[in-house]
Amino acid sequence: MKHQPLLRVRDLRCAYGAREVVRGISFDLWPGEVLAVVGESGSGKSTLLNAVAARHTPSAGTVEFAVRPAAGAAASLQDIYAMTEAQRRVLARTDWGFVHQHAADGLRMNVSAGANVSERLMALGQRHYGRLREQAADWLQRVEIDPARMDDRPDTFSGGMRQRLQIARNLITAPRLVFMDEPTSGLDVSVQARLLDMLRMLTREMQLAAIVVTHDLAVARLLAQRMVVMQGGHAVEAGLTDQLLDDPQHPYTQLLVSSVLPP
């Protein structure tokens, strides 16, 4: 089990019309590993994330995921774009999570926080109101939201709370892989720090693998064990986060690292 990656991406290419924005990306993601994808805006990192998360069909290449095996069978990598749409959607709401940059994109703003958190459970067929609420309260606590706010709508929440709510909503089904698109941008610095602490704790606690797209090297440094630097649709450099940030080899990575203002 441990000898097989959770996700294998090979020569992934994405195009909008004739313009190719992701030009042949390959990587493996292992269970419990956090991978950061950094790069300037327009470098194709969000498109890459969407393609890997089955939200944007790539023009070429494969994305394989180690689907949770049926009892007794060995886990095997399956091409997610060869699956039926129904299978993909089940995967996306059980074993995967997707944290949007803007919480409003990932939440239902017109229903209560509790309903937001327990929606996935209801989609999986849980029909016991009392138990749904227990689990929702538990998860709100884990993301440091007062369970007394459970019946309030997320549009009464602050930006940081919304983001944490979005995370709870995704993690309630105990996924094995979470995609995050700029999870902390748009939040002020102190809120960012708390959210990052929480994410780091949760990923460690739940043995959660994650792909984090960010333009903030501090986020990558804090969360990720490995990172990929993208420029113009290519992965210009990839490796262990600390190594890459302390000793950048590619001129573009050097530029990125040197452009961070020392605190």
Next chain:
Amino acid sequence: MRDPHIQFAYLDERTKRMIRRAILKAVAIPGYQVPFGSREMPLPYGWGTGGIQVTASIIGADDVLKVIDQGSDDTVNAVNIRRFFQRTTGVEVTTDTTAASIIQTRHRIPETPLHEGQILVYQVPVPEPMQHLEPLEVETRKLHALQEYGLMHVNLYEDLAHFGQIATTYDYPVLVNSRYIMAPSPIPKFDNPKMHMNPALQLFGAGREKRIYAVPPYTSVESLGFEDHPFSLQRWDQPCGICGSCESFLDEVITDDQGGRLFVCSDSDYCAKTQAAGAQDAPSP
């Protein structure tokens, strides 16, 4: 009665055939919303243009038609639709539920049990039960296709969280034939159990939304709920003020400006019959 200058049942034959094809498909897939080319009718949207088109395409010269609005045969909507069909088809009309072969209804199912061979036609304003939570139709159709109905329970969850009970009292979502979630049109949830295994054919027409769906005879129709908060019916603590029935759906009628109120059956045919039966049984003074 029939105006000879108007096509029988107003719609031209090709339109009727198109609607019948949609109805056949709807009957074949219980609860599935079949798109159809809804026509402009000589009544405004919201008056039951969908129901009228369905009725117009299935009605024959020897049918007996009953039209009700909120259970009553003599409200504006019912009277006008009945007159429309009298003028365009010349069919016999009735207020008697058992005598009718086609019953077009707005917001109620008659209290008198229906029997085989009858057709109940509903007027539907919003055919999509998930529309409040998922405004994209592309998406809701996909959710139906993949049977992803978690959203419906999000709706009920919200009711419970805010009101402590499922506060949806009309248009209460149902699962038809263990497959499709369906909006039963704005009938009170009191009527939901009547849809289950009903011997009559139930057809639903939404004119503005251009959808037809159906529940064939003897099809299971299950109202949604939670295990610890199951579907339940409302109860009244008094009988009908006119006929004394304790079984029927009651409307509250304000009788004066002193706060006087009366609870009466919304089904006028049922109320009149119960009253007549009661008068017969009662010993003469």
